Amino acid sequence: MASKTPNLDLLKKDPVADGNDTFNIQTMLNENWDKIDAAVGKVREELKEVHVPSATLTEPGIVQLSSATNSSSEALAATPKAVKSAYDAAVAAQSTANQAFQAGNERKAEVVAALVAKGIPATTAESWDTLIAKMAAIIRASGNATGADVLEGRTFSNAIGNNLAGAMLNQGAQNATLTNQGQQYNIGQGYHNGSGKITVSIDNLAAEIIKDGINVGGILGTLKPKLYYEISMGYIGPDSYRDFTIPFVPQVIFAYGDARWNSRDRVYTWYAAFNSRYTGSYESLKNVWTMGDYLSDTGSSGGGGPMIFLRSAIDNISINALKTIPQALQIGSHDRTFNCTVMAYA
Structure with a gap:
């Protein structure tokens, strides 16, 4: 038995019940096509009146695709290509960040070791801000001493460095005896411990051979001049x-x-x-x-x-x-x- 479609009212035949009927081109094709054409024409006319706005952050709408990865636009939609580029960059940045994090941990461990060596409690669990504050509290060396000013075998610090090596020679105690007028003794450059002595010992120096009233080396002369x-x-x-x-x-x-x-x-x-x-x-x-x-x-x-x-x-x-x-x-x-x-x- 023949029936009609609900929307366009198109004629449909039942293959079982109407199988023996003669196929009517007019009713089965032409009238149906006319209905379809009329419906399509109506939709076309109605679509002319339809306006879809551009999409915004708060409203749906039409958007334009873009493969750029350096744009700050909020009206463009990223393509898969742009998404992949951003993904690849993120993976590289994560790798760099991991390396920096590892290096930061290593440097933190070195800073902690240096603080502990100076008797200052510190652990790697502390923040950089805390460690920096502890480093700032350390008294920094000053002064202008050089290696030549410090005894060899000793170390020192000055305004430009720490744990510097001394180079001054250790002369210990130097002793000498001078026996002649005008004799000299060269004092070596370096450190002297203060116990060395220079002794003057001139043979036959006596009061009776020194002019009366003249003091020579602590000996007052008694010799009267014979004129x-x-x-x-x-x-x-x-x-x-x-x-x-x-x-x-x-x-x-x-x-x-x-x-x-x-x-x-x-x-x-x-x-x-x-x-x-x-x-x-x-x-x-x-x-x-x-x-x-x-x-x-x-x-x-x-x-x-x-x-x-x-x-x-x-x-x-x-x-x-x-x-x-x-x-x-x-x-x-x-x-x-x-x-x-x-x-x-x-």
Whole structure:
């Protein structure tokens, strides 16, 4: 039995019930096609009135596909190609991150070990912020010492490094004895422990060979300078004199000369005087200085009366009456002409 479709009202035949009916082209084909065509035309017209907006984040709509992986658009839809590119980049980034994480853990372990070595408690379970704070609390070295300033075998730190090696030589205790004037001892560069000594030891250095009042190496000299002065006065006639000056204060002074009694004979006459500071004996001088007939403190000749005299040139007092011998003197003859020489000692 024939029936109709619910939407377009198209004629349908039952193959069993209508199998023997004659096929009617008009009803079975043309009318049905006309209905379909009319329906399609109506839908087409209705679709012309339909407007689909672009999709947004909150509303559905039409979107455009894009394979870009560097776009920030929120109106484009990613293609599988773009998704794969992003996936591949993410996998590479994850690998890099894993490596960085591993390296970070290794560096953290090194930092923890360094802190523990300095007596500061630390573990790898602590955050980097905590470890950094502990590192910042460590007192940093300062100063400008170099290896040459620090004893060899020791280490030091300065503003530019830690655990630096010292290079200063250890000289220990250096000792030396100097025995000559002007002798030098070279002190080696390096560290000296303070117990070394430089000793000065000069043989025969004694007070009696050092000038009186002079201190040599802690020894005060007592040696009195022995000065000598000699002057030839030439011939001096009877009852005459000559002035002369000794360039120092003498302790002993001698005057001697030769006088002529006649054209053939010569008599030696001496005169000796002593400063009160002189500590020698008259006889010792006589034994040393006997060059003529007599060594006398009166100026006597070999048999006659006084011939030579010595006196102060200032007040004409005989030096025998003085306790000290003045430097300004007069020498003269009482009664004979003689050739006179004066010697003075201090």
